[in-house]
Amino acid sequence: MVLEISQLSQYYGSHQVLDIPSWEIEYGIYWIQGENGAGKSTLFRTLSGMLPYSGKVMLNGNYDLKKQSVEYLLRLNIGEAEPVYPSFLTPHDLLSFVAEAKNSPAGQVGILTEALGIHYLKQPFGSCSSGMVKKVSLALAFLGNPSVIILDEPLITIDKDARAALFEVVKTYYANGVTFLLSSHQTFEQEGLSISGAYALRNKTLSAISVI
Template identity: 40%
Template sequence: MALSLESICKKYGSHTVISFQKFQLTDGVYWLKGANGTGKTTLFRIIAGQTPFDGQVSFRNVNLKKQPVSYRSTISYAEAEPQYPGYITGNDLVRYHQQVRRAKLDDVEKLIERFGMSPFMNQAIGGYSSGMLKKLSLICAFIGEIELFLLDEPLITIDKESATELFSLIKEYRVKGCMFLISSHQDIDPDMLSLDGVFMIQNGDIHKC
C-alpha cells in the first residue's frame, strides 16, 4: 500500500472528528466527497502532518511520526481556503517554495503561465481575489518533486479554464507516478478526470462509495 493510516483518532476537546482503525490506498487518484464539516480537511491535515493525532500514518513505507522530515518532503497540501501575508507578492511565495523544494525556475514559470497568473505575480497578495489566491496555492502545491498531493476543495473559486488546466496537470503527474487525494463537495466529471476510488467520511469513519 502506498498510503496507510492505522488506529486514527482526532478530537477537538470532547468532540471526536475522525476515528477509524484502518485506511489504506494503492497509488492512484482518489476523491474524498462530502459536505463541509464532515472531517475532510481534518483528515488531510493529519496526512499532511499539520495537526497532532493518535495513530500512525505512513506513505511509501516512510512513517510520519518516526521520520517526519523525510515524510513531509514528499507531500504537498493545498488548503481549501489559503491564507498568506497580504504584504508579500505572488513571486515572493513561489520563490520560497522553489528554494525550499529545490525546483527549477523554468518549471515554476511554466506552472505560473498555465494558470494565467504571470501578469499578477509582482502584485501584493493582499490585493488578490479569492480565485487568484486559489490558483496561487495550486501553483505552489505543484512546485518540486512531490509524490503525494492533497488538494482540499481545489475547484472552488477557480474558473472553468483553470479547472481544466488542473485536471491536465493531475493526469501528467499521475503518469509520473504521483498520487492524489482530492476533497470536493462538487462532482468531479469522469470525462475530465479518471478516478481510482471515491470515498466519504461518515460519523468519523471512511467509507467507500
C-alpha cells in the first residue's frame, strides 16, 4: 500500500474532528470530497506532519510518520488550499529553501516555475495576488522526489490557463509513479484527469463513494 491509516484520531481541544479506524490506498489519483468544515484540510495537514495526532500513518509500507518522520516527509508533499507566506519573502526564496530541504533534482525549480507560469520570482509575497501565491504553493508540492502529493483545493484562485498547466504536471508525475490526493468542489474529469477512486469525509471518517 502507498498510504495506510489506522486508528487515526484528531481533536481541536475537546472536539473530535477525525476518527478514522482504517483507510488505505494503492497507487492512483484520489478525490477526497466533503462539505466545508468536514475536516478535509485537517486530514491533509495531519498526513503531512503539520498537526499532532493519535494513531498510525504509514507511507509505502516502510515509513511511519511518527517514527521515521524525516524519511516520510521527504516522500509526501502538500499544496495548501489557502497558503500564507511571510510578506517579505519572495517565491525564489521559498522555492530555493524547500528545494534544498526536499533534495530536489537539479533544474526542477526552473521546470516547475516555467510550467506553472511563475515569472515573478523576485517579487515579495506581500505584493503578490492570491492566485500568484497559490501557484507557488502548487509548485512547492511537486519539489523533490515525492511518492504522494496532496493538493488541497488546487483549483481555487487560479485561472483556466494555470489549471490546464497544473493538470499537465499532475499527469506527468502520475505517469512516473506518484499518487495524488486531491480535494475540490469542482470535478476533475473536465480537465482530462482520470480519477482512480473517490472518498467522502463524513461523520469524522472516510467512506468510498462513486466518482460518477
